Amino acid sequence: MQPSAPLSRPFFARPALHVARELLGMRLVRLEAGERTSGVIIETEAYSSEQDLGCHCRAGRTPRTQVMYGPPGHAYIYFTYGMHWMLNIVVDVEGFPAAVLIRSIQHSEGLATIASRRGGQPPAQWTNGPAKICQAFNIDKKFSGVDLCAPDAVLFVEPGNPFPDSCVTVSPRVGLNNVPEPWKSIPWRFYIRDKAHGLKDKDNL
DNA sequence: AGCACGATTAACT
């Protein structure tokens, strides 16, 4: 498979639910010292608007959430539980706060590098969580606000093989234990139902 | 200036 051009800004300049669903099957790519590390996105969550009480933007514009109000296609990175970084991609139109959290990927390139950063965990545990992806790809606050659509981006998303709806499960978002309804249960999480079957015959795995 | 909590993970029992 030839390397393809990264997804450009119009892909991200749409409502969070659309982008979250369509990112499934796309490839998250990290360039580091000339090496490619990548994986197919298999789980995402949508966060959208100040009315969404599960979204950090419920607090409005703050130093942390500022980037979510900016142009789409940039990285929104935040730190939680005193030790974990999370990668989101800013979506929707500039001025409207929305982002998609990348929760899980199926790693496929740069496996030796990923293994070295994942502390002897078995491969199935390398990138099956938002903080694990950031650890595996060496992503932290230095990526806050970085443009994933820039010509020289070292973190971006490539087109992949889209999953049909038959492979996709929709559910409430994870970890919003103290968030009031309806936001706690609103089905804004998208993931591949049967990873083994869903990823069958896909490239570069 | 102080406080409670978190879009999690790994290591326990």
Add this chain to the structure above:
DNA sequence: GTTAATCGTGCTC
């Protein structure tokens, strides 16, 4: 199933 780790952020005083 339970819990410690660990600190930035936003809110209250």
